[in-house]
Amino acid sequence: MSRSRFSFSNIMLILGLIFLYLPMLVLIVYSFNESRLVTLWSGFSTKWYFELFEDDQLISAVWTSLEIAFFSATMAIVLGTMAALVVSRFGNFRGRTLFNSMIAAPLVMPDVIIGISLLLLFVSMAQMFGWPAERGMTTIWIAHVTFSTAYVCVVVSSRLKEMDISIEEAAMDLGAPPVKTFFLITLPSIMPAVVAGWLLAFTLSLDDVVIASFVSGPGASTLPMVVFSSVRLGVSPKINALATLIIFAVSLVAFIAWWLMRRAEKQQQQQMALMSKSEELHIEEQRQQNPDDETGLEQPATLLLRR
Amino acid sequence: MNAYTSHSDRNVLRRIVTAIPYLWLLIFFMVPFAIVLKISFAEAMVAIPPFSDLVTYADEQLEILLNLGNYFYLVEDSLYINAYLGAIEIAFVSTVLCLLLGYPMAYAMARMESKWQNILLLLILLPSWTSFLIRVYAWMGILSTNGLLNNSLMWLGMIDQPLQIMNTNIAVYIGIVYAYLPFMVLPLYANLVRLDNSLLEASADLGGRPLTTFLKVTLPLSKAGIIAGSMLVFIPATGEYVIPELLGGSETLMIGKLLWQEFFSNRDWPIASALAMVMLVVLVVPIMLFQHQQSRELEGQR
Numbered sequence: 001m002s003r004s005r006f007s008f009s010n011i012m013l014i015l016g017l018i019f020l021y022l023p024m025l026v027l028i029v030y031s032f033n034e035s036r037l038v039t040l041w042s043g044f045s046t047k048w049y050f051e052l053f054e055d056d057q058l059i060s061a062v063w064t065s066l067e068i069a070f071f072s073a074t075m076a077i078v079l080g081t082m083a084a085l086v087v088s089r090f091g092n093f094r095g096r097t098l099f100n101s102m103i104a105a106p107l108v109m110p111d112v113i114i115g116i117s118l119l120l121l122f123v124s125m126a127q128m129f130g131w132p133a134e135r136g137m138t139t140i141w142i143a144h145v146t147f148s149t150a151y152v153c154v155v156v157s158s159r160l161k162e163m164d165i166s167i168e169e170a171a172m173d174l175g176a177p178p179v180k181t182f183f184l185i186t187l188p189s190i191m192p193a194v195v196a197g198w199l200l201a202f203t204l205s206l207d208d209v210v211i212a213s214f215v216s217g218p219g220a221s222t223l224p225m226v227v228f229s230s231v232r233l234g235v236s237p238k239i240n241a242l243a244t245l246i247i248f249a250v251s252l253v254a255f256i257a258w259w260l261m262r263r264a265e266k267q268q269q270q271q272m273a274l275m276s277k278s279e280e281l282h283i284e285e286q287r288q289q290n291p292d293d294e295t296g297l298e299q300p301a302t303l304l305l306r307r
Numbered sequence: 308m309n310a311y312t313s314h315s316d317r318n319v320l321r322r323i324v325t326a327i328p329y330l331w332l333l334i335f336f337m338v339p340f341a342i343v344l345k346i347s348f349a350e351a352m353v354a355i356p357p358f359s360d361l362v363t364y365a366d367e368q369l370e371i372l373l374n375l376g377n378y379f380y381l382v383e384d385s386l387y388i389n390a391y392l393g394a395i396e397i398a399f400v401s402t403v404l405c406l407l408l409g410y411p412m413a414y415a416m417a418r419m420e421s422k423w424q425n426i427l428l429l430l431i432l433l434p435s436w437t438s439f440l441i442r443v444y445a446w447m448g449i450l451s452t453n454g455l456l457n458n459s460l461m462w463l464g465m466i467d468q469p470l471q472i473m474n475t476n477i478a479v480y481i482g483i484v485y486a487y488l489p490f491m492v493l494p495l496y497a498n499l500v501r502l503d504n505s506l507l508e509a510s511a512d513l514g515g516r517p518l519t520t521f522l523k524v525t526l527p528l529s530k531a532g533i534i535a536g537s538m539l540v541f542i543p544a545t546g547e548y549v550i551p552e553l554l555g556g557s558e559t560l561m562i563g564k565l566l567w568q569e570f571f572s573n574r575d576w577p578i579a580s581a582l583a584m585v586m587l588v589v590l591v592v593p594i595m596l597f598q599h600q601q602s603r604e605l606e607g608q609r
Contacts, residue, residue, distance in 0.1 A: 086324065207438055
């Protein structure tokens with residue numbers, strides 16, 4: 001179909017991308033502004049970056065956030081992969097409707113509702129069991145795991161659906177126990193989705209300000225909480241510098257992830273090509289040579305298992 | 308190993324794998340709602356925690372006190388009703404704007420060569436991986452009275468007086484569209500990319516003009532994507548707190564902001580709980596719609 005390069009939708013796509021990226025560009029440019037007045041350009045300077053690194057409160061908040069994000073993403077991929085298996089492999093069971101709604105609801109539930117409900121849960125638990133005596137990193141971790149699990153489940157289950165189920169079935173038929181089948185066959189082939197889920201959960205946790213503000217105690221302040229309390233008072237060049245660092249870090253990680261995924265995809269394609277080739281060869285060989293050649297028969301299977 | 312035991316082993320395993328996320332979500336997602344409901348019937352008190360007990364047992368008398376006052380208060384004070392209506396209006400307008408911008412974007416992406424599709428997808432997603440707070444904050448510098456937008460427009464001579472955009476609903480619309488655009492584009496793209504080209508060709512062959520083909524073939528077939536994308540924008544936008552707090556002004560009445568104020572500034576946890584319960588009721592239809600779509604996505608096409 002011959003379509004114009006400058007069709008309405010293409011122009012909207014370009015405008016949309018400009019709309020998405022222009023504000024960030026502005027942030028980056030103004031982080032190098034010398035003036036405290038963020039809107040007036042008065043000369044190039046990197047002094048806000050130095051001030052940023054001298055802000056102890058901010059630096060300790062960065063570590064708190066990274067720690068929470070790391071552990072909540074790790075827990076979320078465990079729970080989320082389990083949930084993905086439940087929704088895409090286990091068929092029907094009692095309570096499935098409830099499970100499906102519970103796993104989909106956090107995707108759209110407003111943050112304030114999740115925040116207030118979890119806080120009230122923690123307060124009630126503290127009253128009843130004496131735990132958690134003090135709210136802080138653990139309670140933020142629980143809250144982040146809860147909503148991240150839903151996102152991981154969506155990402156992983158879409159990969160599980162694409163995956164060829166016959167390989168799992170073959171492994172099971174050959175006598176591999178379910179746990180072994182999962183770790184040797186299923187997990188390696190859904191690994192890109194699990195990694196993507198981990199990264200998603202990690203960024204979601206780093207990003208959250210509302211839920212963390214509700215469930216945190218006096219002891220723990222995450223980076224978004226510190227940034228939010230500063231930003232409420234107005235624009236500050238130090239936050240621009242921080243934003244620039246965040247944008248660069250995210251772009252770098254995204255680029256590496258994209259590159260790794262592309263490489264994995266290419267390898268997979270090569271392997272697939274190799275496999276189909278070896279199968280063809282094998283058939284050819286069988287036709288030409290001894291039809292009882294056992295070593296030839298094994299080849300595609302071992303190739304598969306090594307992956 | 309005999310087949311029978313391996314089968315029952317498998318069932319036990321399945322139960323364990325199901326039970327772990329199930330229990331987690333029950334305890335940390337469902338039970339909290341029950342507690343919010345309970346506390347919405349309590350009375351605010353100066354205490355720790357700042358609300359009364361519903362059930363008391365003293366002198367062999369079991370007393371259950373349900374305080375409906377919070378809900379009556381929500382109905383009586385027009386502030387709360389206006390905040391609900393305001394939130395719905397702002398979320399609705401933002402969703403429509405997101406759809407108007409996001410649909411052509413997703414459409415253009417889905418029609419491209421596949422090597423471009425992945426790069427564009429990454430470009431759309433990348434902003435949503437950076438901090439949400441930072442992205443909203445970026446607009447503060449642009450929209451303020453002596454911000455970049457006003458300075459540029461005045462420099463170009465298009466306006467004499469700075470426009471008051473910051474601290475108005477317009478700023479909130481811009482902020483919501485900006486923050487939630489990827490959530491609209493993504494499901495639309497996922498839907499449109501699966502669209503069978505031969506259907507479009509068939510329509511063209513039968514004499515359908517491009518616009519007719521779009522309205523009669525493409526649009527109806529992308530309904531699932533439109534619903535998913537719209538709900539992903541509308542529902543969180545209704546409860547949005549950060550955007551109206553940073554970009555909105557006193558005219559911006561939104562329920563998420565009010566809930567936050569009642570909870571943190573006034574320390575009236577029961578009223579905040581009642582507000583959250585009513586917000587859930589308001590959102591129950593869109594949430595069900597989304598979940599219906601989502602569970603079809605999750606289960607379907609196996």
